[in-house]
Amino acid sequence: MNVRTPQSNNVVIQSLTQIGNCGLFLLTLLMAIPRSFRYVRETIRQLWFVGAMSLAIIMVCGLFIGMVLQLQLYNVLSIFGSTSASGMVVALAVYRELGPVVTALLFAGRAGTSITAEIGLMRATDQIDAMEMMAVDPIAYVATPRFLAGLIAMPLLCCVFCAMAIFGGHLVGVTWLGIDNGTFWSNMTAVVVVHTDIVNGVLFKSLVFGAVVSLIAVFQGFTTPPTSEGVAYATTRTVVASSIAILALDFVLTAFLM
Amino acid sequence: MTDPVRATPDDSTLVRIRGLTTVLNGKTIFDALDLDIPRGKVTAIMGPSGTGKTTLLKHITGQMRADAGQILVNGKNVAGLSREQLYKLREGIGYLFQNSALLTDFDVFENVAFPLRQHTKLPEVLIRDLVLLKLQAVGLRGAARLMPNELSGGMARRVALARAIVFDPMLILYDEPFVGLDPVALNQVLKLIRTLNQTLGITSVLVAHELEAIKQVADHVFLIANGKVVAQGDPKTIANDGSPWTRQFFGGEADGPVPFQYPAEDLAQALGFAGAAK
Numbered sequence: 001m002n003v004r005t006p007q008s009n010n011v012v013i014q015s016l017t018q019i020g021n022c023g024l025f026l027l028t029l030l031m032a033i034p035r036s037f038r039y040v041r042e043t044i045r046q047l048w049f050v051g052a053m054s055l056a057i058i059m060v061c062g063l064f065i066g067m068v069l070q071l072q073l074y075n076v077l078s079i080f081g082s083t084s085a086s087g088m089v090v091a092l093a094v095y096r097e098l099g100p101v102v103t104a105l106l107f108a109g110r111a112g113t114s115i116t117a118e119i120g121l122m123r124a125t126d127q128i129d130a131m132e133m134m135a136v137d138p139i140a141y142v143a144t145p146r147f148l149a150g151l152i153a154m155p156l157l158c159c160v161f162c163a164m165a166i167f168g169g170h171l172v173g174v175t176w177l178g179i180d181n182g183t184f185w186s187n188m189t190a191v192v193v194v195h196t197d198i199v200n201g202v203l204f205k206s207l208v209f210g211a212v213v214s215l216i217a218v219f220q221g222f223t224t225p226p227t228s229e230g231v232a233y234a235t236t237r238t239v240v241a242s243s244i245a246i247l248a249l250d251f252v253l254t255a256f257l258m
Numbered sequence: 259m260t261d262p263v264r265a266t267p268d269d270s271t272l273v274r275i276r277g278l279t280t281v282l283n284g285k286t287i288f289d290a291l292d293l294d295i296p297r298g299k300v301t302a303i304m305g306p307s308g309t310g311k312t313t314l315l316k317h318i319t320g321q322m323r324a325d326a327g328q329i330l331v332n333g334k335n336v337a338g339l340s341r342e343q344l345y346k347l348r349e350g351i352g353y354l355f356q357n358s359a360l361l362t363d364f365d366v367f368e369n370v371a372f373p374l375r376q377h378t379k380l381p382e383v384l385i386r387d388l389v390l391l392k393l394q395a396v397g398l399r400g401a402a403r404l405m406p407n408e409l410s411g412g413m414a415r416r417v418a419l420a421r422a423i424v425f426d427p428m429l430i431l432y433d434e435p436f437v438g439l440d441p442v443a444l445n446q447v448l449k450l451i452r453t454l455n456q457t458l459g460i461t462s463v464l465v466a467h468e469l470e471a472i473k474q475v476a477d478h479v480f481l482i483a484n485g486k487v488v489a490q491g492d493p494k495t496i497a498n499d500g501s502p503w504t505r506q507f508f509g510g511e512a513d514g515p516v517p518f519q520y521p522a523e524d525l526a527q528a529l530g531f532a533g534a535a536k
Contacts, residue, residue: 126359133319133353134373134421135345 025219028139029147035137036144043145050111050146050214051153055160057110058103062161065098066090066168074177083177087184088191090169095197099162101250104209106161107154108242112217115146116238119221120231128222143222147214154210155203162202200257208249213242272297272429272461273318278327280313287313289485290327300455300462302472302493305482306507306516311465312356314482315431318463319351320344332428349377352422352430356437358414360406360421366393367402370421377425392420397446411438419447423454430454432464436471448475469497469508481507483516 036043073086119142122128131138166188173179192198217238224234273295280287287310295301303311316322317329320336329336334347360369370389374380380388393399396416406414415438422430432451436444452475454460466472472479473493481489481496481503488503489496497508506514522528 122362125362126355126357127361129321130353130355130359130361132321133348133351133355134376135348136372136376137341137345 021223022215022219025222026215029144029215029218032137032139032144033148035140036148039141039145042141043148046145046149047153050107050115050149051156054107054110054153054157057106058157058161059164061102061106062099062164063168063171065102066094066165066170067172069093069098069165070169070172070177074173074179084179084183085187087169087173087179088187090173091166091188091192092197094162094165094169095192096201097250097254099158099165099202100205100209101246103158103161103206104154104213104246105243107150107157107210108213108217108239108246111150111153112213112238112242113235115150115214115217116221116224116235117231119143119146119218120224120226120234123222123224124226124228124231143218147211147218150214150217151207151210154213155206158202158206196257204257205250205253208253209246212245212249216242216245270296272332273463274328274330275314275317276328276330278314278317278329279325280310280317280322281325282313286485288324288327291482291486293480293487295461295463296478297461298455298459299477300451300464300475302464302466302476302479303482304465304467304469304472304479304507309482310485311482312433315353315433315463315465318431319348319353349373349425350428352425352427354415354418354422354430354432354435356433358406358411358418360409360414360417362406364406365402366398366404366406366409366417369406369417370424373421373425388424389420392424393417395423395450396420397443412440412443415439416443416447419450423450423460426458427460429461429463432462432466434465434467436466436468444471451475469493483507488515 069090070086073089074083077083077086077089119128122142128138128142131141170184174181174184220234220238220241224230271294273293275291275293275295278288278291278293291314293314303314305311313322317324318331318336320339323337331347332350334343336344336347339347360366361372364372367389370392371385374385374388378385390399390402393402396419398413398416398420401409401413401417406417409417415435419432419435422432430451435447435451439447448471451462451464455462464472464476476493479490479493479496480487483503489499489501491499496504498504502515505511506516512518
């Protein structure tokens with residue numbers, strides 16, 4: 001894949017060129033999806049690496065974020081005598097914002113960097129060229145399965161994150177601070193709307209974030225200079241670009257979905 | 259000479275290059291290069307480092323597009339092929355990379371089986387037999403379950419060679435095949451190249467610097483320098499043809515038509531002596 005590298009010293013032009021090239025790369029990826037169906041096993045293998053292998057960090061982080069959120073809310077709401085509403089606020093915050101955003105940030109750090117580094121090293125060691133020479137399309141065999149795996153894994157990981165955060169909130173609120181169990185759940189179920197909070201918040205946002213993080217990770221891997229320094233910079237760029245894109249897109253999506 | 263535009267495949271030439279011009283980062287790599295690689299022969303491409311030998315192989319396989327000129331492989335204009343046609347052509351070409359380029363996720367067996375699994379629907383038993391035969395040919399049947407990081411450089415090269423020949427291609431391109439091989443492995447690889455050529459009629463193109471090895475295996479040698487073919491002929495006689503190019507290259511002389519030093523400012527000036535002398 002011939003992707004033009006930015007030539008200008010102007011940071012704005014460089015960034016715009018990168019975004020333009022990334023857009024062209026996305027088109028190439030999408031067009032390669034039908035060809036990648038013959039590599040279903042590779043997609044499943046990647047799903048294991050980016051999804052199942054990220055479960056531990058997602059679960060632990062989800063648990064602690066739920067716990068600390070519940071603790072803070074309890075302290076603030078106790079001033080107004082409405083501590084029973086803390087479970088409800090934890091649920092809304094996690095479903096609408098924290099779940100998709102934090103999962104995507106963790107996903108970028110855990111899976112995005114590994115995708116970029118792996119593809120970058122494959123380029124540096126001529127493995128991508130070797131595939132080309134063996135008449136195997138590297139976009140269909142290497143890039144698309146990783147992109148699809150990220151797309152599928154992110155909503156699933158986000159669901160796990162949210163479940164663990166709610167569990168963490170319950171652990172602190174009900175088990176430790178003594179909020180009534182029935183009040184905790186009934187307040188939560190009363191305000192959480194499946195379409196607005198679960199479908200739009202958890203599933204749609206995480207799907208978009210999964211696509212963005214996977215695209216950036218794969219693009220950076222394919223366009224990195226084939227050197228150790230190039231791979232190091234590319235992995236850094238994956239985290240930085242993904243984090244900015246996630247937070248900026250979160251604002252845009254929230255504005256449209258509210 | 260044949261009109262390159264209307265050139266048609268003939269029995270004697272597998273790769274025909276006409277007027278190949280390549281400029282990379284402002285440096286002219288090839289300057290209207292003409293070269294014919296005969297079918298069914300072992301051809302060696304030699305030349306000083308940086309003359310574009312590997313680039314020439316990349317042009318032949320369509321990995322790199324030339325600025326001008328035409329490359330016909332088996333009568334097909336490489337630059338004019340669609341992606342599918344190019345991949346079809348590459349199925350008939352084996353390529354041995356300079357650094358082996360083994361797929362690090364797979365063991366030796368799976369690396370060699372990779373092209374077969376991608377392009378055929380052969381039963382597993384047959385794939386196993388074919389892979390083991392190729393590994394036996396390069397002396398590494400016993401290393402079938404080792405991972406690439408467990409191989410020495412020479413072993414990795416032999417595995418890459420087994421992978422390059424697993425499809426019995428019409429053309430094999432070897433990029434520096436003798437680097438890192440011990441004398442036993444070198445001898446076996448030389449024999450293998452010769453055997454593949456003689457028994458299956460596979461055309462081989464070698465990019466190498468080892469004249470003694472080339473003398474044993476090649477039928478024809480092209481010496482490339484300054485973007486052109488500066489000498490060609492039988493490997494046993496080309497070294498003694500007396501031209502300044504061959505004398506410098508095969509004699510290992512620093513002074514000659516190809517400068518040993520990369521273009522730079524005067525050494526005395528760089529060291530600050532020029533000013534002191536004034």
